[in-house]
Amino acid sequence: MKAEIVETKDNTAKILLEDFKVSMVNALRRSIINGVNTLTIEDVKIYKNTSFMYDEILASRLGLIPIKTPIELKGKGKFSFKLKEMGPKAVHASDLVPSDKDVVPAISDMLIINLKDGEAIDLEAETAWGNGADHSKFTPAHVFYHFYPKITIPNSKVKGAAKIASLCPVDILDGEKDTLSVKKGKLSDCILCKACEDYAGSDVISISSQNDKMIFEIESWGQLSVKEILNEAVSTLEEEVKEIAEKI
Numbered sequence: 648m649k650a651e652i653v654e655t656k657d658n659t660a661k662i663l664l665e666d667f668k669v670s671m672v673n674a675l676r677r678s679i680i681n682g683v684n685t686l687t688i689e690d691v692k693i694y695k696n697t698s699f700m701y702d703e704i705l706a707s708r709l710g711l712i713p714i715k716t717p718i719e720l721k722g723k724g725k726f727s728f729k730l731k732e733m734g735p736k737a738v739h740a741s742d743l744v745p746s747d748k749d750v751v752p753a754i755s756d757m758l759i760i761n762l763k764d765g766e767a768i769d770l771e772a773e774t775a776w777g778n779g780a781d782h783s784k785f786t787p788a789h790v791f792y793h794f795y796p797k798i799t800i801p802n803s804k805v806k807g808a809a810k811i812a813s814l815c816p817v818d819i820l821d822g823e824k825d826t827l828s829v830k831k832g833k834l835s836d837c838i839l840c841k842a843c844e845d846y847a848g849s850d851v852i853s854i855s856s857q858n859d860k861m862i863f864e865i866e867s868w869g870q871l872s873v874k875e876i877l878n879e880a881v882s883t884l885e886e887e888v889k890e891i892a893e894k895i
């Protein structure tokens with residue numbers, strides 16, 4: 648399988664795949680979702696909660712905050728956070744006081760609770776290691792793939808090209824001066840929704856896919872970098888294949 652990173656932005660990566668088997672690509676996707684270990688808040692001791700939110704909901708919200716997981720720790724140790732706040736205050740993930748400066752919320756402005764005047768919370772939360780097979784809160788990324796798009800515009804001079812371009816949800820079409828084209832370098836962003844073709848007809852713009860190329864997209868939730876996620880997912884896959892081979 649050939650892989651080329653065609654775009655990286657903050658926590659996302661878009662990878663062009665060739666010479667692939669769909670089953671292998673899907674195995675990698677599943678390994679990212681279920682086979683990468685991360686840290687997440689698991690146990691919460693609530694000493695005081697006079698807010699409108701039930702203890703269980705508060706604990707559940709804490710569990711959904713992505714926690715930065717230094718790769719060198721891999722499976723080792725427990726970490727904790729303290730949270731003691733009084734309203735009126737919008738309490739964010741950044742208000743959690745960590746026991747380790749490297750194990751902190753990945754999205755600091757994630758809202759936990761809006762405390763009203765006089766409401767108070769006082770709690771301690773402890774992390775656990777796990778992967779997406781244990782619970783989806785451990786999953787490190789949103790990951791998906793689709794075949795590479797093919798857009799055919801037989802005649803670029805199209806009356807109403809601007810209207811057709813405006814229908815594209817990912818804004819990759821140019822329709823200025825009644826001339827329809829795909830914006831430079833944007834072809835791989837096409838999500839094959841066919842909104843343009845449905846409106847204008849396949850004689851004006853035709854959408855299909857190239858089944859020998861695939862776009863694989865990963866959006867990290869912030870626990871690990873995209874590179875770390877890929878490395879971990881591949882080594883999990885290798886271990887699983889080795890285990891199966893030994894059992895045969």
Ligand code: SF4
Nearest residue numbers: 815837838840841843
């Ligand atoms: S198929 Fe959808 S995403 Fe692709 S160019 Fe047409 S409108 Fe845009």
